[in-house]
Amino acid sequence: SEARARLAEFFVSLAPRSLDKVLFFSGGGEAVDFAIKLARGYTRKRKIISAYGGYHGHTGLALAAGDIKYKKYFLPLAPGFIQVPFGDLEYLSKTIDNDTAAVIFETIPATYGIYIPPKDFFKKVKSLCEKYGALLIIDEIQTGLGRTGKLWGIQNFDVVPDIMVVGKGLSGGIYPMAAACFKSKYESVFKKEPFLHVSTFGGSELGCIVALEVLKISSSTEFLENVNYIAKIFADGFNQLKNDFSNYITEIRQLGLMMGVKFKNELWGPLMSKACFDEGLLCVYSNNDKSVLQVLPPLILQEDQAREIILRLRKAIERASDRRYQLKVISSFVKAQMKNQIDYFKSLF
Ligand SMILES: Cc1ncc(COP(=O)(O)O)c(C=O)c1O
Incomplete structure (x- = not known):
């Protein structure tokens, strides 16, 4: 055609x-x-x-x-x-x-x-x-x-x-x-x-x-320039977050707006995904390395939106570092996994 x-x-x-x-x-x-x-x-x-x-x-x-x-x-x-x-x-x-x-x-x-x-x-x-x-x-x-x-x-x-x-x-x-x-x-x-x-x-x-x-x-210059400009804002924001939450964040992985935050263990990915969700952000964890939270925003993002996301990420980390919140999320996560396992075993009978 x-x-x-x-x-x-x-x-x-x-x-x-x-x-x-x-x-x-x-x-x-x-x-x-x-x-x-x-x-x-x-x-x-x-x-x-x-x-x-x-x-x-x-x-x-x-x-x-x-x-x-x-x-x-x-x-x-x-x-x-x-x-x-x-x-x-x-x-x-x-x-x-x-x-x-x-x-x-x-x-x-x-x-x-x-x-x-x-x-x-x-x-x-x-x-x-x-x-x-x-x-x-x-x-x-x-x-x-x-x-x-x-x-x-x-x-x-x-x-x-x-x-x-x-x-x-x-x-x-x-x-x-x-x-x-x-x-x-x-x-x-x-x-x-x-x-x-x-x-x-x-x-x-x-x-x-x-x-x-x-x-x-x-492929337009304007579009790619925006990606790089916004990526720089995230890089600065992540730097700050890593400094402020060094107990939890072990590494920032970023190339442009391909971004991941590595946390100290694999409970933190699901924990952060839920905390982000509660802050109005959709950030899934990497399913084959659950310690990493993927941050993959739309490429047409504008500066004020990027700053808002960084702010909400900060709030999400604060939320996720609360002991009671952790226990609540982890227990519902484990329950869901157990239910899947039980359903799977039942299907074998
Ligand atoms: C890196 C990569 N390769 C391949 C695929 C498969 O693409 P599709 O879901 O369109 O089949 C995906 C989808 O998530 C992907 O992320």
Whole structure:
């Protein structure tokens, strides 16, 4: 369709250099599945390496690349998936081999606690991939579209992946829409059989029209400048909070408006999510590292709103540090978990 072609043209004009082909999907999981299929199809290798605690969606291959927590109920999964600790290059270098089709990582694993890797991490991962003829797939579903202060999160790490996956906000979070862009030489996979990956609703007409507008806005200097300006306000605010609550906060993790606050233990994530909720803030904890509270505000935030959020975060921490409040939240959290467990065991009878 014309709308799809227009979007594709604009998308690749903004994508990291040499990623000049793009395909659209109805969701992030499907786009990740496609990326993995493309890597296996092109390299004719089997192994897919991903990170423990990572999250790439709940569909077939994306699920297999994710954390054990979400897949243990659905065994057997697609074979060939191996996981490594995110950020551990030595471990990765011992795992990757000539049968590796791809390494897939989120630029900053959100569900694993907004873990921001060192600046040279992805360059080193890419050279390991090159050494073994594997492709580097970067999942930008959370970090893309300006979240980190650059259009693509991976631009902060001076490296061009082989395949990049984008989703969520691409259609303003409304129309089902995700994308995978890749180097044109991988297209050879489809030359013999063009129907190797088709998707009835992938690249829906309306979604494409919306995504084109979203991309225009997200790539504008004004928009990205605002993200960086607001990020600075948060950085100052977090600094203050960390000083004032050093008993509870152990680390601030931030790249642009991709932000996480690490607390002293894994009870604090759920505790803070509830306290934030009571203060009118929606901040979920990272499900694969519950000591981290995710702070992921809209990118169109204005200064007064940012200051208001910081103020409410302060109130939420004060609230969460009250002993009685802690006991109340923890007991309802434990009760809910126990109920889930009991229901699960009952379902086995
Ligand atoms: C990093 C990442 N990858 C993949 C996905 C899956 O996207 P979708 O829910 O659109 O399938 C998500 C969704 O939360 C995500 O955060």
